[in-house]
Amino acid sequence: MAQLLIFTFIGIMWILILAGGGILVTLVSKISISGYGEQMDFFVASLIKAAIALLLVAFWVILLSKLKNKIFQKQINT
Amino acid sequence: MVASAIAFFVVFGMVPPLIKALNRKSWAVKDVNRVGGAMVPRPGGPAILAGIITAEISLYFLLPQEKIITRGITALLITTSAAFVIGFIDDRRVMGGWFKPLALVGAAIPIIALGAYEPNLAFPLFGEVKIPALYLGLIIFMIPITGNTINSIDVMNGIASGFMMIASFSLAVVLFIMQNYSVAIMTLPIAFTSLAFFRYHRFPAKIFPGDSGALTLGAAYGVIAIVGRVEVIAAIALLPAIINSFLFLSSVKKIVEHRQIKGPTTHTEDYKITATKELDAPVTLVRLIVAAKPLTEKEIGFVVFRLAIFSGILAIITAFASGVVVWPSS
Numbered sequence: 001m002a003q004l005l006i007f008t009f010i011g012i013m014w015i016l017i018l019a020g021g022g023i024l025v026t027l028v029s030k031i032s033i034s035g036y037g038e039q040m041d042f043f044v045a046s047l048i049k050a051a052i053a054l055l056l057v058a059f060w061v062i063l064l065s066k067l068k069n070k071i072f073q074k075q076i077n078t
Numbered sequence: 079m080v081a082s083a084i085a086f087f088v089v090f091g092m093v094p095p096l097i098k099a100l101n102r103k104s105w106a107v108k109d110v111n112r113v114g115g116a117m118v119p120r121p122g123g124p125a126i127l128a129g130i131i132t133a134e135i136s137l138y139f140l141l142p143q144e145k146i147i148t149r150g151i152t153a154l155l156i157t158t159s160a161a162f163v164i165g166f167i168d169d170r171r172v173m174g175g176w177f178k179p180l181a182l183v184g185a186a187i188p189i190i191a192l193g194a195y196e197p198n199l200a201f202p203l204f205g206e207v208k209i210p211a212l213y214l215g216l217i218i219f220m221i222p223i224t225g226n227t228i229n230s231i232d233v234m235n236g237i238a239s240g241f242m243m244i245a246s247f248s249l250a251v252v253l254f255i256m257q258n259y260s261v262a263i264m265t266l267p268i269a270f271t272s273l274a275f276f277r278y279h280r281f282p283a284k285i286f287p288g289d290s291g292a293l294t295l296g297a298a299y300g301v302i303a304i305v306g307r308v309e310v311i312a313a314i315a316l317l318p319a320i321i322n323s324f325l326f327l328s329s330v331k332k333i334v335e336h337r338q339i340k341g342p343t344t345h346t347e348d349y350k351i352t353a354t355k356e357l358d359a360p361v362t363l364v365r366l367i368v369a370a371k372p373l374t375e376k377e378i379g380f381v382v383f384r385l386a387i388f389s390g391i392l393a394i395i396t397a398f399a400s401g402v403v404v405w406p407s408s
Contacts, residue, residue: 002370003381006363007388010317014392021201021310029207050212065328072366 005071012067020060028052080140085133085267089274092125097278097285111234111375112282113349121169121288122279126271127162130298131155133267146194147260150305153194154264154298160185161225161297165290178229178293179222185297186221190214195304202310202400220309221300223323224316228296229289230326231319231382233364234351234375236280238287241319241386242295243272248315248390249299252397253306261306268298281376311400315393318385322363329361346372 031052033045100106100119108115138151164181167173189195197213198206209216232238246269253262272295278284287295303312313320342365344354350372353365367373367381 002366003384006318006321006366006385009321010385010389010392013317013321014314014389014396017310017314018201018203018396022204025201025204025207046209046211049209053212061324064324068325068328072361072369 009068009071013064016060016063020056023056024053028056081133081137081263082266082270084136085129086270086274088132089125089129089271090277092128093122093275093278093285096122096125100285107286109235109283111345111349111351116282118283118286120286121166121290122275122285123162123165123169123288123290123292123294126275126287126291126294127159129271129274130158130267130294133271134264137264137267141260141263144260146305147264149192149194150261150264150301153189153192153305154301156188156192157185157221157301158294158298160188161221161293162290165225165229165288165293168289178226178289182222182225182293182297183218185225186218186300189217189221189301189304194301196307198307199309200307200400202396216309217304220304221297224300224303224312225293225296227316227319227323228299229292230323231363232287232292233362234281234378235283236276236379237382238292238295239272239276239279240379240383242299243269243276244383244386244390245315245319246272246299248393249302249306249308249312251390252308252311252315252393255394255397256308256400258306258308261302264305265302268295268302271295281379308397311393311396314396315390317389317392318363318382325361325363325366343368350374351378 028049031045031049033041033048035041036044097119100121105121106117106119109118134151134154138148141147141151161182164178164185167181168178195213195217197210198208199213199216200206228238228242231241246265250262250265250269253259253265275287275291279287299312299316303309306312342354342359342362343351346352351364351368351374352372353369359365363382363385364378367378373381
């Protein structure tokens, strides 16, 4: 049973990786800024994209941490 | 095939004399999981490095002189050698928890300096994103992560080399599926080096890879992921080791040398491995594996290898699915 939970956790991580990539490609990479000049637009858009990507990573880690506690609660408490 | 054979036979032939040399110098550590605590020579890193370096140098001359190959192999040779030196320093003199991650950042610089990368991050199913500046940061993080991840799973006989053998073969299959043949061929020496070393590292181990061996394998894997533009899929193949690092960091909540923390496992009377009762001991992959019932070291190894095969299959499925673009990137 404990081993099955580890396989499940790996499967969930796999899905989260694919989903995270999907969000980055379909939403975050489309962000564009205009009105500050060509160089500055690119720079500001890159900053916003980087910030969102970092937030997504932080969210991903928190989500995994919660999942870990839920899935392995019994094992961790032994 | 020639380079793979070179990698295999260099390691296979070099380990026995290395064991003798290490024993003469009394460079050995106690195998805490073995009855009686036998002394096992360490590090086997020099043989691992020799296998990878000789094979990759031969590939440099055997493969067509394309930019991706020459720059990729050069970056792999320099970064892997640097990772070996960092690991060797840690083998001989125990450094602080931050030493290896920070030093491995330096080991990643040749990849950037040689331009052995494309600044596009490929996400399976969805396409690529162009992130020139962010990608440099990704390179800087990738090598410390792969190096330390493999190092952190090197906790029992045969696990690091066996795990790397499965992950590297999976990555080579992924690269062949994605028709990146040159980099796939560059990956095979890592797999065959791991296979040859596993012969001596499996239970009961005759030699330990040490930090120099584990970091060498991990860094080489990281370089291949970057040069082959399969960063995400390479991470999927490494998931059990990544989970181990994640569990450890989320329970310890700081970067610390593993020798400085309480052991997550202990032994039963019949010398099986079981989870410790210490509540403040870190949660690791092995601790979870033995949480339900105590297992022998050999049995734990097989569980880790099954997890590695499972992740390898997920990576291969992802590679096949990469041909199906769900959302075309601009």
